[in-house]
Amino acid sequence: xxxxxxxxxxxxxxxxxxxxxxxxxxxxxxxxxxxxxxxxxxxxxxxxxxxxxxxxxxxxxxxxxxxxxxxxxxxxxxxxxxxxxxxxxxxxxxxxxxxxxxxxxxxxxxxxxxxxxxxxxxxxxxxxxxxxxxxxxxxxxxxxxx
Numbered sequence: 382x383x384x385x386x387x388x389x390x391x392x393x394x395x396x397x398x399x400x401x402x403x404x405x406x407x408x409x410x411x412x413x414x415x416x417x418x419x420x421x422x423x424x425x426x427x428x429x430x431x432x433x434x435x436x437x438x439x440x441x442x443x444x445x446x447x448x449x450x451x452x453x454x455x456x457x458x459x460x461x462x463x464x465x466x467x468x469x470x471x472x473x474x475x476x477x478x479x480x481x482x483x484x485x486x487x488x489x490x491x492x493x494x495x496x497x498x499x500x501x502x503x504x505x506x507x508x509x510x511x512x513x514x515x516x517x518x519x520x521x522x523x524x525x526x527x
Contacts, residue, residue: 517523
């Protein structure tokens, strides 16, 4: 038994091994490595594109948020303006109604005072007539209360 192998036998076995490895490299490994590299590049490119789209979407979202805040501020200002106008109109109507009511109250008060004075004069005259009649009957002669 020989511990050292025969170099010719090793060379004869190495040649088919080298041919097979070379053929496998060009037929299977090289296309497979190219495919895996292309797939990795495509994945990285898609990730970069997704990040760019996400950044663009975030930018649009921020822009829309800013426009929404502007619109809300504008609506608030319009609401405040409309409220102030309505309040001013309300106050004008209330003042007009108060002035009208005050004028009616003053007219009614003047009318009541005139009627009170007329009634007082009528009652005073009636009281004098009644007093004159009572005095006439009590004294027995014409008695003028005056």
